[in-house]
Amino acid sequence: MPLRLLHPHLYMLKILKYSFYDLIRSRWSYVYFMFYLLLGFVLLFLNNDVSKAVITLMNVIIVLVPLIGTIFGIMYYYNSKEFTELLLAQPIPRSSIFLGQYLGVAGSLTLSLVLGLGIPFMLYGLFKSDAIFDFSLLLVTGAFLTAIFTALAFNIAISNENKIKGFGYAVLLWLFLAVIYDGLFLMSLIIFEEYPLDKFSLAATMLNPIDLSRTLILLKLDISALLGYTGAVFKQFFGTDTGLLVSMLMLLTWTVLPIWRIVYKAKRKDF
Amino acid sequence: MKIVFCFLLGLLCYAGQAQHTKVIEVCPTCPVSTIKEGIAMAATNDTLRIKKGTYLEYNIVIDKPLTLLGEDYPIIDGEDKGEIIRIVSDSVTIDGLFIKNVGTSYTTDWAAIRVVKSENYLIQNVVLEKLFFGIYLERSNNGRVYNNKIKGDAVDEYNSGNGIQLWYSKNVVVDRNSVQGVRDGIYLEFSDYITIKNNVSTKNLRYGLHFMFSNDDIYTNNTFDNNGAGVAVMFSKRIKMLNNTFRKNWGTAAFGMLLKEINDAEISGNTFEENTIGINIEGSNRIEYHNNNFIRNGWAVKVMGACYANTFKNNNFLYNSFDISYNSKMNDNVFDQNYWSEYTGYDLDKDGVGDIPYRPVKLFSYIVNRTPETIILLRSLFMDIIDFSEKVSPVFTPDNLLDANPLMKRQK
Numbered sequence: 054m055p056l057r058l059l060h061p062h063l064y065m066l067k068i069l070k071y072s073f074y075d076l077i078r079s080r081w082s083y084v085y086f087m088f089y090l091l092l093g094f095v096l097l098f099l100n101n102d103v104s105k106a107v108i109t110l111m112n113v114i115i116v117l118v119p120l121i122g123t124i125f126g127i128m129y130y131y132n133s134k135e136f137t138e139l140l141l142a143q144p145i146p147r148s149s150i151f152l153g154q155y156l157g158v159a160g161s162l163t164l165s166l167v168l169g170l171g172i173p174f175m176l177y178g179l180f181k182s183d184a185i186f187d188f189s190l191l192l193v194t195g196a197f198l199t200a201i202f203t204a205l206a207f208n209i210a211i212s213n214e215n216k217i218k219g220f221g222y223a224v225l226l227w228l229f230l231a232v233i234y235d236g237l238f239l240m241s242l243i244i245f246e247e248y249p250l251d252k253f254s255l256a257a258t259m260l261n262p263i264d265l266s267r268t269l270i271l272l273k274l275d276i277s278a279l280l281g282y283t284g285a286v287f288k289q290f291f292g293t294d295t296g297l298l299v300s301m302l303m304l305l306t307w308t309v310l311p312i313w314r315i316v317y318k319a320k321r322k323d324f
Numbered sequence: 325m326k327i328v329f330c331f332l333l334g335l336l337c338y339a340g341q342a343q344h345t346k347v348i349e350v351c352p353t354c355p356v357s358t359i360k361e362g363i364a365m366a367a368t369n370d371t372l373r374i375k376k377g378t379y380l381e382y383n384i385v386i387d388k389p390l391t392l393l394g395e396d397y398p399i400i401d402g403e404d405k406g407e408i409i410r411i412v413s414d415s416v417t418i419d420g421l422f423i424k425n426v427g428t429s430y431t432t433d434w435a436a437i438r439v440v441k442s443e444n445y446l447i448q449n450v451v452l453e454k455l456f457f458g459i460y461l462e463r464s465n466n467g468r469v470y471n472n473k474i475k476g477d478a479v480d481e482y483n484s485g486n487g488i489q490l491w492y493s494k495n496v497v498v499d500r501n502s503v504q505g506v507r508d509g510i511y512l513e514f515s516d517y518i519t520i521k522n523n524v525s526t527k528n529l530r531y532g533l534h535f536m537f538s539n540d541d542i543y544t545n546n547t548f549d550n551n552g553a554g555v556a557v558m559f560s561k562r563i564k565m566l567n568n569t570f571r572k573n574w575g576t577a578a579f580g581m582l583l584k585e586i587n588d589a590e591i592s593g594n595t596f597e598e599n600t601i602g603i604n605i606e607g608s609n610r611i612e613y614h615n616n617n618f619i620r621n622g623w624a625v626k627v628m629g630a631c632y633a634n635t636f637k638n639n640n641f642l643y644n645s646f647d648i649s650y651n652s653k654m655n656d657n658v659f660d661q662n663y664w665s666e667y668t669g670y671d672l673d674k675d676g677v678g679d680i681p682y683r684p685v686k687l688f689s690y691i692v693n694r695t696p697e698t699i700i701l702l703r704s705l706f707m708d709i710i711d712f713s714e715k716v717s718p719v720f721t722p723d724n725l726l727d728a729n730p731l732m733k734r735q736k
Binding site for chain 1 (some may be wrong): 574575576577578600622623645691694695696697698699700701702703704705706707709
């Protein structure tokens, strides 16, 4: 189909559609989808309790979703580089090209996640269970984590021509936010244990999307009773509507900022 | 000849006794229409048969050996005016009454039934509702509290009382009672040689069972479910706790059982299920824990310090967030031949005992004890990684804190 002069948004939609279908047709999307489908079925088959399965699922989601988002994002960017360059030769706004690609990747990953987990849970009677709110929160945070980490991966890819370097940085970023950040967090909690740390730990949790997602889900579950005094402080904050709103806004900021930087970088980049 | 004589003498005595005791009927339309009147008329060892109906009475004092027998649960309504029955004589039996509306006081502990300095009493099949204190035994030994049902509607700790309270009473049997919705389900203070068995204590504001300064007691086959904080056993010696169930004591300050300054006790065959803390141990020595089940608790056993020479043997630890938590590097307790659901070792010689020891204390639980705020990192990948590395080569947790013979199969 020859590209005609269209409204910029329509280009973005076209590219989004292209990327989305490209990924949907690709094997990896199916593997990812099947993985979640299988995970959901196995979990529910093993203990048949929707709310218990949500806890186990949380452990998987907060580690795996960011990792897959990062790796998929960076791989897709590098793989479709030639096509991107071809598109750049056309009279299409740059932001449309990159945003379209980004939304295509993030959208197809989110779809795999939501469908892969949603189908088994629905079959096992999610709608009749009290866990539906917890489960939706799980999916919402999962979707956010996908969007955030794919955007971060695109950022890294756009700033690094060297694939190996870009890949390394991306994995390092995931490692930092998923593991090292918590290590530093823990160290500072121990070093400053004589000071009141409630505000600090609240802030430190808010600043890392993985920690924020984990805390949001944990506090909704029974297990929050284990958190004791600290948990009570957290619950006072996250348990309220304001808290939930603030954390959702925080996740949104985490999504919007990298996307904005993709556009910003794309406009100035010399291809 | 001698035997026959004895027999005749016995029969004679029995007949003589029977002649003396009589049955007084009490009912709202009878000549004797109140329980107080009935007691005033009765002689020693008489029986008051109280028929169905409502009796608006309080401050009923039983000052001679009597049997109060309710038929079809007559209602004694205290109209919130004060204490209802006070027993001040030996050998009193109370059976089958429905007592309600005990007055609430901030200066005296009004009870539905209070036994004061009396012996050989029996309180059974009584139903208590809307109460302050339920059955209050005060300096009264050798009694029995059997098959009563206590159902309170307590909301606040400061203006509610206990279901069954024993104070300076010895040799009492508390059996098959059900207590719910009061402050402490069963409360013991300075009471020795007590047997508490087959009771169900649920949904109480504070503790299902509360022991203070009471020695040589035994409690078996009780169920403590959904209480505010669980069961507290404090400052007592030589207590046996067998085959009880502690369930769903869930909340930030809740536990299945709290042991504080308990020595030489035996805890076996109990089930601790879904409590924030299964057993919280503080300053307790020489306790034998065996054949207990710890299932899906936050902390199965939390050792707070000053606990020496305790033995954990043949217990099942199943799916707890933390199996054992310690706050010091020293360990003087023995863990042997337990089943740990988190054990990942192998058994090459197939003798049912794992070949490599299990370390039940996670580094994370050690860190949390030191800096409680770190609990916010619960279930993060970082914690799993350092727990794993600590498991492989322990640096921070006590070196000798391990189960050298972890079982491969769950104990029945």
